[in-house]
Structure formats: structure tokens, C-alpha cells
Amino acid sequence: MRLVIRKDFEAVSYHVAKYVKERIKEFAPTATKPFVLGLPTGSSPVGVYRNLVKFHQAGELSFQHIITFNMDEYVGLPRDHPESYHSFMWSNLFKHVDILPENVHILDGNATDLDLECQRYEEKIAAVGGIELFLGGIGPDGHIAFNEPGSSLNSRTRVKTLAYDTIVANARFFDNDITKVPNLALTVGVATVMDAREVCIIITGAHKALALAKCIEEGVNHMWTVSAIQLHPRGMVVCDEDATLELHVKTVNYFKSIEKVHEQLIGSDNVGLQGGVRSWRGGAESTYHQ
Amino acid sequence: MQYPVALQLHNFISAPSSPEPNTPLPENTPKVIKITNCRVLKDHKIVEKDAIWIQDGKIIDPHKFFWYQKRLPDVVLDAEGLLVAPGFIEAQINGAFGVDFSVPSDQETYERGLTKVSRGLLKYGTTSYCPTIVSSSAAVYHQVLPLLKPRPGSSVLGASILGAHVEGPFINEARVGAHELKALQASAKNGFQDFKSVYGFEGDTPEAQRKLSKENLHSVKIITCAPELNGVMESIPDLVKAGITVSVGHSMANTLQAEEAVMQGATFITHLFNAMPQFHHRDPGVIGLLGSRLDLPRPYYGLICDGIHVHPNSVKIAYDSHPEGVILVTDAMSAMGLSPGNYQLGNMDVTKKKDHVVIEGTNTLAGSVITLDACMRNFIQFTSCSLIEALEAVTLHPAVLLGIQDSKGVIKPGADADLVFLSDDLYVKRVFVAGQEVDLGAIDV
Numbered sequence: 001m002r003l004v005i006r007k008d009f010e011a012v013s014y015h016v017a018k019y020v021k022e023r024i025k026e027f028a029p030t031a032t033k034p035f036v037l038g039l040p041t042g043s044s045p046v047g048v049y050r051n052l053v054k055f056h057q058a059g060e061l062s063f064q065h066i067i068t069f070n071m072d073e074y075v076g077l078p079r080d081h082p083e084s085y086h087s088f089m090w091s092n093l094f095k096h097v098d099i100l101p102e103n104v105h106i107l108d109g110n111a112t113d114l115d116l117e118c119q120r121y122e123e124k125i126a127a128v129g130g131i132e133l134f135l136g137g138i139g140p141d142g143h144i145a146f147n148e149p150g151s152s153l154n155s156r157t158r159v160k161t162l163a164y165d166t167i168v169a170n171a172r173f174f175d176n177d178i179t180k181v182p183n184l185a186l187t188v189g190v191a192t193v194m195d196a197r198e199v200c201i202i203i204t205g206a207h208k209a210l211a212l213a214k215c216i217e218e219g220v221n222h223m224w225t226v227s228a229i230q231l232h233p234r235g236m237v238v239c240d241e242d243a244t245l246e247l248h249v250k251t252v253n254y255f256k257s258i259e260k261v262h263e264q265l266i267g268s269d270n271v272g273l274q275g276g277v278r279s280w281r282g283g284a285e286s287t288y289h290q
Numbered sequence: 291m292q293y294p295v296a297l298q299l300h301n302f303i304s305a306p307s308s309p310e311p312n313t314p315l316p317e318n319t320p321k322v323i324k325i326t327n328c329r330v331l332k333d334h335k336i337v338e339k340d341a342i343w344i345q346d347g348k349i350i351d352p353h354k355f356f357w358y359q360k361r362l363p364d365v366v367l368d369a370e371g372l373l374v375a376p377g378f379i380e381a382q383i384n385g386a387f388g389v390d391f392s393v394p395s396d397q398e399t400y401e402r403g404l405t406k407v408s409r410g411l412l413k414y415g416t417t418s419y420c421p422t423i424v425s426s427s428a429a430v431y432h433q434v435l436p437l438l439k440p441r442p443g444s445s446v447l448g449a450s451i452l453g454a455h456v457e458g459p460f461i462n463e464a465r466v467g468a469h470e471l472k473a474l475q476a477s478a479k480n481g482f483q484d485f486k487s488v489y490g491f492e493g494d495t496p497e498a499q500r501k502l503s504k505e506n507l508h509s510v511k512i513i514t515c516a517p518e519l520n521g522v523m524e525s526i527p528d529l530v531k532a533g534i535t536v537s538v539g540h541s542m543a544n545t546l547q548a549e550e551a552v553m554q555g556a557t558f559i560t561h562l563f564n565a566m567p568q569f570h571h572r573d574p575g576v577i578g579l580l581g582s583r584l585d586l587p588r589p590y591y592g593l594i595c596d597g598i599h600v601h602p603n604s605v606k607i608a609y610d611s612h613p614e615g616v617i618l619v620t621d622a623m624s625a626m627g628l629s630p631g632n633y634q635l636g637n638m639d640v641t642k643k644k645d646h647v648v649i650e651g652t653n654t655l656a657g658s659v660i661t662l663d664a665c666m667r668n669f670i671q672f673t674s675c676s677l678i679e680a681l682e683a684v685t686l687h688p689a690v691l692l693g694i695q696d697s698k699g700v701i702k703p704g705a706d707a708d709l710v711f712l713s714d715d716l717y718v719k720r721v722f723v724a725g726q727e728v729d730l731g732a733i734d735v
Contacts, residue, residue: 095341
């Protein structure tokens with residue numbers, strides 16, 4: 001797993017957006033080989049989307065051959081409700097870019113058969129060849145998507161009851177009336193996310209510090225479901241300095257030092273997007289030392 | 291799987307299911323136009339870098355379009371960063387381009403004149419208007435009003451007609467302005483009945499009166515009258531009930547009478563300051579309505595903003611006292627839009643200069659020839675108001691006055707796609723009527 005630490009929320013957002021852009025550029029998607037992207041909602045990815053829109057407006061990134069799958073959606077909320085995840089994705093990303101509407105997939109919380117909807121969602125993901133890169137955030141309780149503590153780490157897309165704390169926290173978007181907050185949601189499972197060929201989790205802010213520490217320094221544990229990333233061959237966490245507050249100094253120094261080696265000793269040009277080394281001319285004669 | 295009862299299934303709102311992608315569209319599905327890169331006047335704000343979506347002549351909600359119709363727009367146009375406002379609404383205009391609405395003629399000639407004005411007004415950003423008829427004989431009204439029924443606009447036929455503004459004849463001869471004295475009616479002693487017979491409303495049979503509807507009212511949208519005349523005050527509620535906007539104008543009413551008119555249902559003041567007693571601090575008259583403290587909101591007021599009919603300082607005083615009520619009007623006469631020169635219009639010989647018109651050989655104003663976009667530019671200069679307030683004075687405010695704010699004067703889903711694109715210095719660059727772009731260069735009036 002790679003842990004990339006940046007100064008603050010803006011720097012994290014820019015880094016992740018740039019990473020996504022470079023990944024897509026490297027992949028060179030076409031109509032027959034589209035890039036399948038998994039997307040989150042919430043406050044963590046807002047900056048990433050803002051930067052992606054800027055790249056698109058500058059002509060550096062096209063969404064024409066990108067297929068997206070969102071992580072979750074409330075049950076029973078009309079699609080055009082301002083708090084639905086459809087609305088969130090529309091105003092933060094889709095309305096500004098050239099993505100094709102038929103390439104956008106978000107779970108339908110108003111389907112008549114919710115179980116079937118979840119099953120079909122998994123089938124749709126498989127039909128396009130699986131997800132290439134899944135972006136995600138993390139809750140203060142370490143949950144990914146709506147996989148609240150106690151969710152099976154082998155779970156797939158399904159209906160979940162929201163935790164009471166989550167409902168109370170969301171009431172602020174529903175006129176502070178908890179009876180108006182949806183109490184069910186459809187969500188991708190932990191395994192659905194980890195099935196992606198690459199997973200990138202965005203973690204910013206001091207209130208997420210404990211969750212980050214539990215997820216990467218302690219064991220794989222269903223009470224902190226993001227910890228499943230420890231078993232992913234290509235996992236990445238991008239966080240800001242505040243989110244590292246509960247990590248051991250040793251952990252933070254270790255990951256920062258790897259980046260330093262990449263930049264100064266190997267040369268950042270020779271390091272692939274995922275940290276693999278592309279070419280290496282080692283030895284004392286190496287010209288990469290400052 | 292059975293969900294627990296506490297789920298409250300009645301909270302589900304069944305949304306229409308999305309069509310499968312690649313289903314062929316039904317024939318004649320209207321094209322969807324997306325106009326990108328606009329600064330849009332929406333909800334009392336100017337939204338930067340926004341887009342407007344149009345289908346079938348109306349503005350649509352792109353959110354619904356994306357999720358339910360799952361299509362991309364058929365046509366994408368670039369507004370190049372221009373300011374996009376709703377098309378302007380003109381509440382008082384007597385004619386333009388040599389056409390005078392109060393001069394009856396055969397139907398074909400009259401309609402040609404109407405179309406000429408409707409098209410020409412687009413150049414100044416006006417996409418909806420109320421052709422105004424000055425005080426005339428009953429015969430003239432009977433002939434002309436049936437030709438002024440509301441009709442939608444189009445990029446070819448021009449601005450939409452909202453119905454006529456009949457200015458008179460129940461007005462005070464002491465404030466006759468430019469109207470002909472002999473056309474005035476001194477009173478309406480039979481009340482609403484007199485209005486009906488002068489204007490030639492259909493529906494004189496008891497049968498039709500029972501079903502009195504806007505259809506029957508020969509397309510009258512606004513009536514300017516003097517409430518102090520005998521019988522007029524009592525008629526106001528009937529006029530309002532018939533769907534007409536009643537306006538106080540060409541009047542000698544004192545403030546008490548003017549306020550009574552508002553209580554009876556009048557909602558507009560015709561060209562404030564003009565054709566009414568000047569402001570007196572102990573007897574403010576109709577102008578005093580701007581300082582009223584009634585249970586009802588203060589009325590809207592029209593301002594001819596050419597800097598000539600009303601002194602710029604007076605414009606600012608009126609605006610400062612009641613900013614939410616301002617509606618800019620041109621009250622333009624038939625020489626508006628003509629190039630400078632001498633013309634014979636009706637029984638008048640006039641000399642049109644660049645922005646005003648005089649009786650030939652004199653310095654006497656022969657009326658107004660200002661255009662509505664110029665009114666708006668003057669208004670900002672005179673009052674230092676915000677861009678949004680100036681735009682709303684020619685869009686939202688007249689729409690609310692006339693009760694048409696769901697379809698005109700606003701940019702929101704469901705409204706008519708009448709749009710005007712303005713440069714930073716507020717000159718009209720592009721115009722859309724009912725979702726179609728107007729070829730401004732092809733308008734030859």
C-alpha cells in the first residue's frame with residue numbers, strides 16, 4: 001500500500017485529480033476499451049472533482065470514453081432531491097464534463113426490487129470488465145461507502161440500514177429533522193471496491209486521523225472496513241498532514257522517505273504512476289544524486 | 291426479502307424508469323439545445339460559467355434531462371461568456387418604425403404593422419410587449435382590439451404580444467397629455483358596463499356574462515384610468531376579477547383616492563411623474579403611493595427612463611423610495627427605431643433626432659423614442675443600482691405585474707426560452723425567442 005501525504009486538503013485534491021488524469025492518459029481509453037472509474041460522494045472528493053473539471057475545461061481530460069460507477073445512493077429519495085447522490089454527482093462533476101449519460105451508473109434507490117437492483121449493478125460492473133480505479137473516502141468510523149462497522153469484508157452490493165449516528169449527522173441536510181433522513185441506502189460492498197484493479201482512498205482532516213490509524217497500522221478488522229485495503233495489491237491512500245495526527249511518527253517518516261528516494265535517488269521521471277521503477281541506472285556513478 | 295414495517299414504504303416516490311440506452315427516440319422528439327459558457331441571471335443572482343438547456347421552446351432542467359432521458363444535447367452553442375438575461379418585457383409602447391397601434395386600418399395592413407414592430411423590437415432585446423392604444427373612440431377600440439389578442443413570439447414573427455395596454459379613455463382631461471380631448475370619457479356612471487361597451491368586450495348577453503373569461507375580453511391586458519372619475523373606482527374590482535391589470539395614470543387623484551384605488555386592486559402607476567400633478571409635500575397625489583403604508587404592497591410604477599420625460603434625479607428618488615416596484619417603459623411613439631430625419635406620422639410632422647423627437651420646426655417633444663435597452667442603461671447610470679436590479683426592472687418586475695412570471699421574465703425550467711445576450715456594456719448581441727435564435731441582421735425595418 002502506498003501512503004501519500006500532502007500538506008492540506010487542496011494539495012491532496014490536486015494530487016488525486018492529477019493522478020486520475022495521468023492514469024487515464026496512460027490507459028488511453030477508446031470506445032471499445034473504456035476506462036472504468038469508481039466514484040465516491042461526500043466532502044472528501046469535492047476538491048478532486050473541482051480539479052478534474054478544471055482539467056477538462058483546459059482541454060487536458062476528456063470523459064468521452066469513461067464509464068463511472070458510484071458507490072452508493074439513498075433509498076426512497078427522489079433522484080432530483082438536492083441531497084440525493086444523483087444531484088451531488090450532477091452538480092459536482094457530470095454537468096461540467098463531456099461524459100455520456102449512458103456511461104454513468106448510480107444505484108437506483110427508487111427501484112421496485114432493491115435486491116435485484118443491487119444484483120444488476122454487480123452484473124453491470126462485470127459486463128464492462130470490472131473497475132480499473134476506484135476512488136473512495138472514509139468515514140470517521142473507518143467505513144468505506146456505506147459499509148458501516150460490522151459489515152462483512154467480503155460483502156457485495158446490497159441494501160444497508162444506516163447507523164443512527166449517520167442519520168443524526170445527515171439531518172443537517174434535511175431541515176434538521178431526522179424523520180426526513182433516509183434510513184436505508186444501497187451500497188457497493190467492501191469486496192466490490194477491493195475487486196477493482198486499483199483503489200485510492202482520500203482521507204483529510206483531523207477528525208479522520210483515528211480512522212486512518214486504525215485502518216493502516218492495525219489489523220484487518222470489520223469494525224474499520226477500509227482496513228481491507230491492506231490486502232489489496234494496488235492500494236493507495238492520499239491524506240493531508242492533519243489526518244496523520246494519530247499515526248506513529250515512524251509510519252509517517254517511512255512513507256515520506258519512500259517519496260524522497262523516488263524523487264532524489266531514482267528520479268521521479270523513472271518512477272511509474274504506481275511507484276514501480278521504470279528504469280534504473282544504479283551504483284555510485286549514478287548521476288541522480290543532488 | 292421482507293423489509294420491516296418500520297420502513298415506511300409510502301416514502302418511496304416512484305420515479306419514471308430510465309429508458310435503456312440506445313433506444314431509438316420517438317419521431318419528432320424536439321431537439322435539445324445547450325448554451326454553454328454563459329453568465330446567467332437566475333434567482334436574483336448572476337451565475338458565472340453556467341449553461342442553459344432548451345427543448346421545445348422552453349427552458350428545461352438539465353438534471354432531469356441527463357438522468358431520465360439519458361441523452362446528450364443535440365446542439366451545443368457557445369455564449370462566449372456573454373451575460374444572458376430573460377427577454378425584456380415592454381408594458382407601454384404606442385408604436386415604432388412608423389407604425390402607430392392607435393390608428394385603425396384594414397386587418398391585413400394592421401397585422402403587417404404589428405409584425406413589423408414585433409420583429410423590430412427584438413433588436414433592442416424586447417421579446418414580449420403590450421401594444422398600447424391611446425384614448426380613442428369606441429369604434430377604434432372595437433376595430434383594433436380584436437387584432438391584439440395575445441400571441442406567442444417566434445424568431446420569424448418577432449416578440450410575443452401579451453395583450454393590449456389601453457391607456458384611457460377614462461382619464462382626467464386635466465392630465466390629458468398627448469391624447470385627444472374629444473376621445474376622453476368623463477365618467478363611467480354605469481361602472482364596469484361602460485368599460486365593456488367602450489372597449490367592445492364580447493359577452494354582453496347574460497349568458498356570456500356568466501361565463502366572463504379572459505377570452506371574452508378582447509385581449510386587454512392593462513387598463514390605465516383615473517380613479518377619481520365618477521364610476522371608475524367602483525369598476526376596479528370587476529376589472530381585476532376579469533384578469534386585467536389596472537393602472538392609475540393621467541389622473542388628478544389625491545393620495546387618499548390613489549390609495550383607495552390600490553385597495554380596490556390597482557397594481558400599477560402609468561409613467562410615474564408624467565400626466566399627474568407634480569409632487570407636493572403636503573399633497574403628494576399619485577406620486578405619494580410610493581410612500582404608502584397600506585396592508586397591501588405598494589404598486590409597481592412605470593418610469594420612462596430617457597432622461598427627458600423624467601429628470602435623472604427624480605428617477606433615483608423614486609427608485610430609492612421603492613426599489614422593488616420599478617418597471618422601465620419606453621412609452622415610445624411611432625418614430626422609435628426610424629433613422630434621424632423628417633417624417634409625417636399620423637397628423638403630425640415630426641423631426642426625429644438620434645434619441646428624441648420634436649414637432650417639426652419646434653423644440654417641443656413629440657413623445658418618446660427611447661428603446662428599452664437604452665432605458666436600462668440609463669437607469670443604472672441614474673440610480674447606481676446593481677446590474678441585477680436593472681435587469682429585473684425590465685424582466686421579472688413586469689412579468690410579476692402581469693402575472694406571467696412562470697413563463698416570461700425569468701430563466702427557470704418551464705419558462706419560455708426568450709433570451710437576450712448582452713455585452714458587458716449592456717448592448718444586445720444575440721436574441722432567442724421560444725428557443726430559436728433570431729437572425730438580427732435579417733430584421734429590416
